[in-house]
Amino acid sequence: MAECVLQLKGINKYFGKNHVIKNVDLSIEKGEFVTFLGPSGCGKTTLLRMVAGFYEPDEGEILLNGKRIEKIPPYGRNTAMVFQEYALFPHMSVFDNIAYGLRVKKTPAAEMEKKVAAALELMQLRGMEKRFPNQLSGGQQQRVAVARALVMDPEVLLLDEPLSNLDAKLRESVRVELREIQQRMGLSTIYVTHDQSEALSMSDKIVVLKDGIIHQVGTAQEIYFEPKTPFVADFIGTTNLLKLTGSGDGEVRYGNIRIPVSRSVSAGVVYHASIRPECIKLAEKPVEGMVHVPVHIENRMFLGEKVRYFVRDNNGKSWIVDMFDPGRDLLEGDVYTVFPAAKVWIIGEAEE
Amino acid sequence: MNEQHTGHEHTGWQAEMKVLLREPPLLISITVLFLLFGLFIIYPFIKILMVPDAEHWMRALTAKEFLEVFSHTLFSSLVATTTAIIFGFIFAYAVNYTNMPGKRFFQIVALLPTMAPSVVTGLAFIMLFGRRGFITWHVLHLQTDLYGPVGLWVAQTIAFFPLAYITISGVLKSISPNLELAAQNLGARGWYLFRTVTLRLATPGLASAFLLVGINSLADFGNPMLVGGNYHVLATEAYTQVTGAWDLPMGAVLSVFLVIPTLLVFFVQRYYLEKNSYVTVTGKPVAGLIRVTAGPVATWCFFAFCAVLCAAILMIIGVVFLFAFTVAFGADYTFTLQYFREGVVQSKVLLHSWSASMITAATTTILGIALAFLTIRKHFPGRTVMDFLAMLPVSLPGTFIGLALILAFNEAPLELTGTMAIIILGMTLRQLPVGYRQAVAGLKQIDASMEQASANLGANSFTTFRSIILPMLKNSLSVSFVYAFMRSMNTLSTVIFLVSPEWNLASINIMSLADQGFLPTASATAVGMMLTIYLTFGIVKLILRDKINIFDL
Numbered sequence: 001m002a003e004c005v006l007q008l009k010g011i012n013k014y015f016g017k018n019h020v021i022k023n024v025d026l027s028i029e030k031g032e033f034v035t036f037l038g039p040s041g042c043g044k045t046t047l048l049r050m051v052a053g054f055y056e057p058d059e060g061e062i063l064l065n066g067k068r069i070e071k072i073p074p075y076g077r078n079t080a081m082v083f084q085e086y087a088l089f090p091h092m093s094v095f096d097n098i099a100y101g102l103r104v105k106k107t108p109a110a111e112m113e114k115k116v117a118a119a120l121e122l123m124q125l126r127g128m129e130k131r132f133p134n135q136l137s138g139g140q141q142q143r144v145a146v147a148r149a150l151v152m153d154p155e156v157l158l159l160d161e162p163l164s165n166l167d168a169k170l171r172e173s174v175r176v177e178l179r180e181i182q183q184r185m186g187l188s189t190i191y192v193t194h195d196q197s198e199a200l201s202m203s204d205k206i207v208v209l210k211d212g213i214i215h216q217v218g219t220a221q222e223i224y225f226e227p228k229t230p231f232v233a234d235f236i237g238t239t240n241l242l243k244l245t246g247s248g249d250g251e252v253r254y255g256n257i258r259i260p261v262s263r264s265v266s267a268g269v270v271y272h273a274s275i276r277p278e279c280i281k282l283a284e285k286p287v288e289g290m291v292h293v294p295v296h297i298e299n300r301m302f303l304g305e306k307v308r309y310f311v312r313d314n315n316g317k318s319w320i321v322d323m324f325d326p327g328r329d330l331l332e333g334d335v336y337t338v339f340p341a342a343k344v345w346i347i348g349e350a351e352e
Numbered sequence: 353m354n355e356q357h358t359g360h361e362h363t364g365w366q367a368e369m370k371v372l373l374r375e376p377p378l379l380i381s382i383t384v385l386f387l388l389f390g391l392f393i394i395y396p397f398i399k400i401l402m403v404p405d406a407e408h409w410m411r412a413l414t415a416k417e418f419l420e421v422f423s424h425t426l427f428s429s430l431v432a433t434t435t436a437i438i439f440g441f442i443f444a445y446a447v448n449y450t451n452m453p454g455k456r457f458f459q460i461v462a463l464l465p466t467m468a469p470s471v472v473t474g475l476a477f478i479m480l481f482g483r484r485g486f487i488t489w490h491v492l493h494l495q496t497d498l499y500g501p502v503g504l505w506v507a508q509t510i511a512f513f514p515l516a517y518i519t520i521s522g523v524l525k526s527i528s529p530n531l532e533l534a535a536q537n538l539g540a541r542g543w544y545l546f547r548t549v550t551l552r553l554a555t556p557g558l559a560s561a562f563l564l565v566g567i568n569s570l571a572d573f574g575n576p577m578l579v580g581g582n583y584h585v586l587a588t589e590a591y592t593q594v595t596g597a598w599d600l601p602m603g604a605v606l607s608v609f610l611v612i613p614t615l616l617v618f619f620v621q622r623y624y625l626e627k628n629s630y631v632t633v634t635g636k637p638v639a640g641l642i643r644v645t646a647g648p649v650a651t652w653c654f655f656a657f658c659a660v661l662c663a664a665i666l667m668i669i670g671v672v673f674l675f676a677f678t679v680a681f682g683a684d685y686t687f688t689l690q691y692f693r694e695g696v697v698q699s700k701v702l703l704h705s706w707s708a709s710m711i712t713a714a715t716t717t718i719l720g721i722a723l724a725f726l727t728i729r730k731h732f733p734g735r736t737v738m739d740f741l742a743m744l745p746v747s748l749p750g751t752f753i754g755l756a757l758i759l760a761f762n763e764a765p766l767e768l769t770g771t772m773a774i775i776i777l778g779m780t781l782r783q784l785p786v787g788y789r790q791a792v793a794g795l796k797q798i799d800a801s802m803e804q805a806s807a808n809l810g811a812n813s814f815t816t817f818r819s820i821i822l823p824m825l826k827n828s829l830s831v832s833f834v835y836a837f838m839r840s841m842n843t844l845s846t847v848i849f850l851v852s853p854e855w856n857l858a859s860i861n862i863m864s865l866a867d868q869g870f871l872p873t874a875s876a877t878a879v880g881m882m883l884t885i886y887l888t889f890g891i892v893k894l895i896l897r898d899k900i901n902i903f904d905l
Contacts, residue, residue: 083533085530088534089531089535091552100548
């Protein structure tokens with residue numbers, strides 16, 4: 001078991017009457033890249049700010065390296081943060097911005113210069129140390145903000161949607177770069193984002209939040225393929241949410257279509273299930289050993305690497321099916337959705 | 353201005369002229385505005401420069417008495433400005449950066465003096481600390497004489513503290529809290545955080561505030577008149593030259609000298625400070641994060657400071673009320689309405705002040721929006737000149753404006769001296785920059801694409817203006833209306849040369865009554881004035897149903 005850097009225990013936070021963080025428990029291991037993912041207003045930024053010390057939790061404990069820190073003010077925590085708007089000091093040069101925290105710590109001049117130079121080198125900012133923030137591009141400002149946090153050698157590095165102000169192309173390359181630096185330095189990192197592709201591509205562990213509740217904690221694959229709530233299934237990527245009825249002896253039914261499942265199900269109970277569009281194929285004839293649902297194609301979109309079909313079955317339920325490597329032939333009319341039963345993931349019992 | 357805002361791709365004045373010729377109403381309104389500016393701004397100012405001859409200029413620069421007046425003016429305004437700025441900064445910092453109790457109360461009290469002419473501070477000073485002052489004579493039995501530089505310093509510090517506070521509070525609010533959070537996140541706190549981030553970011557704004565308060569105290573007329581005693585400053589000396597020695601040219605020379613430093617300040621602010629401001633490069637503040645950077649001990653020190661300052665202000669307002677409603681405060685405490693009757697009910701001055709100020713407020717608001725619309729949204733030759741002329745009066749001391757107007761309009765065909773019109777003209781000139789600046793700020797917040805959308809949907813310029821721009825500007829317009837009204841009510845220096853026995857104003861009356869020793873009647877008039885301002889605010893608020901709160905600064 002790896003060493004635990006940060007632990008959140010029973011955290012609750014209220015803004016007036018709004019209960020914005022509800023009983024959050026979480027632990028982050030040393031060197032781990034953890035992402036808080038969720039729609040806006042889910043509490044991810046609030047949680048991050050509590051770690052930084054900008055808010056105090058109303059209930060619960062925050063432990064950094066085993067020590068309680070929830071009463072310690074922000075300046076005493078060493079949890080350097082990269083702000084969404086970067087928050088670079090406009091009246092200081094790049095060098096002074098990066099050196100700020102070291103100066104506060106009264107780092108000897110020679111060591112400070114060495115550290116800043118290393119950070120400049122790492123973030124490819126060499127030669128820009130004399131410039132001011134308003135003379136930098138958005139991407140460069142972002143690098144300065146990261147460098148300023150990195151030189152502090154933080155216990156936990158906090159990143160608050162740091163890529164949201166960059167354009168799409170740049171965002172993708174910075175993503176790779178950030179992850180590389182984090183792994184090389186073995187930095188424990190918390191990353192806040194509402195962008196699922198950022199979360200999936202960078203994280204060791206993803207924490208999916210909604211309305212102040214943790215819906216699931218897991219690796220990218222786990223939350224993608226084995227979502228624990230319908231919200232997670234729907235929020236991460238695109239999916240088809242189905243309601244299936246248990247019929248005992250390892251089978252569920254969709255209408256009168258039988259689907260064998262590997263987990264135990266109780267007869268008569270309704271389950272939420274998810275199947276990803278790329279796991280389904282469309283076929284004009286049934287295929288042996290597969291689950292078939294007769295559908296009618298209502299619409300389709302050619303997207304280059306795939307064609308996305310919008311189809312409807314006899315129950316009136318609409319499905320999304322992605323056909324990859326489509327060639328030039330497009331399907332039309334009445335077909336079957338075809339998929340292996342194993343691709344159906346039972347999320348859990350539906351509350352009704 | 354920003355090219356992309358208009359959608360025109362023409363550049364150069366010839367191209368702009370062509371566009372203008374295609375829109376006759378626009379051309380006509382621009383021409384009319386330039387003619388008005390020429391007649392009411394440029395002409396009087398040329399006139400005031402032409403009246404004195406070389407001998408006057410020489411005498412002003414060499415005579416010992418005038419050199420003394422120069423140094424008095426600079427010195428007294430420098431010290432008063434410095435203390436007012438320091439007080440204002442501490443107060444603004446306390447309100448914006450601490451959790452001290454009673455913040456709301458402090459904020460309201462600090463703004464009370466702005467609802468009365470600055471001369472009320474001088475009046476209260478006389479009543480409290482004068483030769484027969486309540487504290488100095490009745491309580492402490494002292495025979496002191498605080499008239500002169502010390503008295504002036506105290507009175508001006510208190511009088512200009514609110515302006516310093518309002519301005520600096522705005523500066524502090526414009527600093528993104530994210531920057532302070534980032535500094536805290538990197539380990540900075542307390543004094544270090546203040547010194548390296550807050551103070552450094554506020555410096556350009558503080559310099560602006562210093563200049564603004566400086567201009568006002570430099571040009572202040574009422575307080576030097578009442579408590580300056582024999583310590584003459586330029587504004588009062590110019591007045592004495594005109595009314596005492598009948599030396600109009602000398603008065604003109606002195607008021608021109610008063611303009612030099614204020615113009616200098618104007619240029620520094622316009623072309624240096626605004627370009628070196630950090631405010632625009634910071635990100636948007638995060639909602640819900642309240643910055644609290646002062647520790648408990650510091651917070652209580654701030655609290656004590658604010659409490660003392662507010663007590664002083666309340667004492668000033670209080671003593672004015674007490675003098676107004678007792679037979680002879682200090683000797684006979686019987687309640688009386690006699691002075692109120694004399695100063696308010698039987699006197700026409702309040703009505704004059706009110707109507708002149710209302711007309712001024714309406715005029716400057718409308719003129720301001722028209723000018724702002726033209727300079728921000730339209731391209732035409734002379735646009736920058738128009739912008740410059742609309743802002744220019746902000747740097748002109750009231751005495752200078754007043755003197756220039758009586759010199760320019762005292763003969764046919766435009767003989768305005770001794771009329772209400774010249775009073776309104778003076779007030780309007782003085783307040784025009786307020787209305788203009790508010791309208792510019794408001795317009796800049798409205799994206800030009802909204803006007804383009806309106807045009808795209810078939811509305812012409814006039815409909816767009818009426819149905820899109822005006823409603824969106826409502827808030828900033830009502831703010832400028834209210835401020836122009838308040839400042840016109842309170843102005844003293846602008847109208848001191850413009851009033852006549854027939855058309856006298858309340859602020860002037862307070863000063864002359866106080867100067868002649870009729871303190872209770874002066875106090876009663878001041879009370880009437882404050883009440884009038886409050887009532888008018890209330891009515892304006894009711895009519896416009898807006899959310900502006902003058903105390904919400």
